[in-house]
Amino acid sequence: MPVSVSGGSDDTATRVAPVRAERLIVFARFPEAGQAKTRLIAALGADRAARLQESLTRRTLETARRLGADRACDLEVRFSGGDIDRMSRLYGTQWRFVPQQGTGLGERLEQSVGAAIGEGAKRVLVIGTDCPEIEAATLAEAFDALKRCDLTFGPALDGGYYLIGLNQSRPEIFRGVDWGSDQVLRQSLERARQLRCKVQLLRPLSDVDYPEDLLACRRLPAEFSPILPKTRSGQLSVIVPTLNEARTIEPTLLPLMGRTDIEVIIADGGSVDETVSIARRMGCLVVPVRPGRGRQMNGGAAFASGEGLLFLHADTRLPADFEATIWSILNQGVAAGAFRLRIEDPRQAIRWIEWGANLRSRILQTPYGDQGLFMRAELFHQVGGYPHWPLMEDYELCRRIRRHGKIALANKSVSTSARRWNRLGICRTTVMNQFIVAAFHLGVSPERLARWYSSRKKRPCPKVRQTG
Template sequence: MYRRKRLELSGRDPFMKTQLIVFTRYPEPGNTKTRLIPSLGPEGAAILQQRLTSHTLDIVRTFQRQVPCTIEVRFAGRDATAMQAMFGDGMGYVPQQGTDLGERLCHAIDEAFQADSDRVIVIGADCPQLDATTLQMANRLLERHDVVVGPAEDGGYYLIGLKSPQPSLFREIPWGTSRVLTETMKKIDVQGLSRKLLSPLSDVDYPEDLISCRRWPQLLEGILPAYDANRLSIVIPTLNEVKNLAETLHAVNSRCTSEKDLEVIVADGGSKDDTVQIALQHQAKVVQCKPGRGIQLNAGAALASGGHLLFLHADALLPFRYDEVIRNTLHGKTIAGAFRLKIDHDTPGLRLVAQLANLRSRFLQRPYGDQGLFLRSQTLYEVGGFRNWPLMEDIELGQRLRKRGRIAMADVSMTVSARRWRKRGVVRTTCMNQAILLAWRMGISPERLALWYRGKPVSSS
């Protein structure tokens, strides 16, 4: 009786047959991880696919040692012999069947239950955060629930577990969109099935998702530029910044103490003007990604090779010797830092705004993104980067950083454009900022707040 209880608590029920199915693709350059090809190149994207699959299968083998189960790899591209040669023995390799992802999932799950499985768990091979403990939890939760789902940060899911075939869950789903999880949950509820959600995790489909891979350096070794602890990587999100970017980049390059230890990455969200051309003229690296400040900051930081990171708005001018200031500020228990704020339009109202921002930053350790947040790159990777939000991503990251250490303020100022205060007025802009902050703390989503604030879904500025 005691042994039976222990097995149940660990998810190991000897009377239940579990089948774990891994969906993946043979890593052929040009045909895999195609959304990452602009950032990594065809070969780099294929190598990452291979490493992600190997990483996932290592986790699956660990799970199999803890919970008796059968493992099957459902693959696309090449054949079973090539898959086995690349990823090893101990599991079956079966080609995916179906015209879309829904049909392929349905077919694999139906065949598993026809083989007398009592539980079927399906995962992808592009979620490096997934571990054996999460798989154990999913298996255990299926004792009490009809469906277990692992939600992905992008609105899809990285895992689904079932106790019986449920083909309706995979029909008429907008695969490849942020609505996959929501529509699946609706279908589960319509069928009257009991469900349980696991913790959200990030999968790797777009440039911004690569930030989650940086916690496992072996996944990107040889794909990205070699890490240099002395290098400072500056990430600048842009969207139609032709009026400001050249001056910002000129200050970046001319006001540092050592250009050879500098890396500038412009994360562009689809500019329609000459923003990208200006960035290239100033020898900046350019990563193209979806618009949205959190998305763009992550996309740039994921490709950085420096030991320190600085996140800079496209309308900001750094102080002289700023790289030296950053390294001197990040010492001891200081986890991150920011510059004092100075606004380029000198009026009593804007001077007061800057003074209050500097007081908030110094005494509450709450600098905002327009003050040039800087930190060690390893720190950002350990906390998982920014949230992929269009707004409030800097505030939320600050909350996580303060749990790890002190956020310091440098003794020198960086200058930012007064354009947003001049557009709406100082009082109105300040009141709106505070209202947005309050609404976020009350639980209103950053996406909705961005609509209120800008009148459009996303922007980088």
């Protein structure tokens, strides 16, 4: 018989009870070093990754306990790795632990839900332990949704789902799905459509699978500070996303080194040149992250201990007194700031690009990513960091920040390479940039814009003779 989740006190007791209409199933893994959170081992190490798994599981079980304080339901923990005795010693004897059965995630989900429905449960939710943002209210909303629809999903930002709810056994939902891919939710919704199921979607939340996902944990410092860095007052963390930047990275990093109040984090997207070795030789912390500028900057920020965060492109040089400028602006009570743009190119047309970028940054508060955007870490965590988009990620972050205050423009300039203007030509680059912003405002997805942008980048551009 299942264990009932009941009471609101800390001494929740295990008792055998009749099957209740609602059951919450938690999919968990025993936190064995080297076996838990394997996608994070490169960034955290095996021991810290296992401790993260344990902390995430404890938070999920506490959320289940809070649900039981207001709602009568049954709970079981379906686990892999370890055994019932080890799980009970680690997490307590008040939970019903059941080993997962099946050769893959789809089979395990199908078997678990089928068993619960077979025992008499009318509404079944399955959640993992990877979503620290899930709350008891989210679970209650999902149970209530099953009273009026057939299925409910909690979409994860990575294309999967953090929750699935069913009011009858539907094994087809778990079949033919590419588990572990970014197509899980889409394929599952297609299955639901084929079965003519009425579906309700919950609020999208973050799963913690990769370094960039750890920002969700940074918003909960009390629970994850033993694993992730604590914020240090007065410290500035400079986060540099890189991908094969060996030719440009050293001049960017040199002015930052040897400062006790500055830490430099290289968020590397898989460089195959000397970028990583150069960064490590210079004393930087290197965080391996999946490629994609938004992902990389989030991954670097997740490991930052600074009260202030500065996001710096690998080909951008800071002014001599950048640190004093940053703190002076942030101490004025603004939400964030950026530097004026100076492009390393003598052409007059480039001066017009600079003028337009600086005017837009001052009036519309939408600086380019290569203008050195900076803010306090607390705000960055609060707004959820950069979206994991292939394009427009810096534009969207600025939109989020502006809801909390002004983005100020410094009087000092950063100096950035002209390579992106040289690659396509000044005119084409400018027109493409404006077209992309306009299309984004009209509702075109960042993914579609990225495909269009990528196809245009492959077209050759006529050489422009430089003068001066």
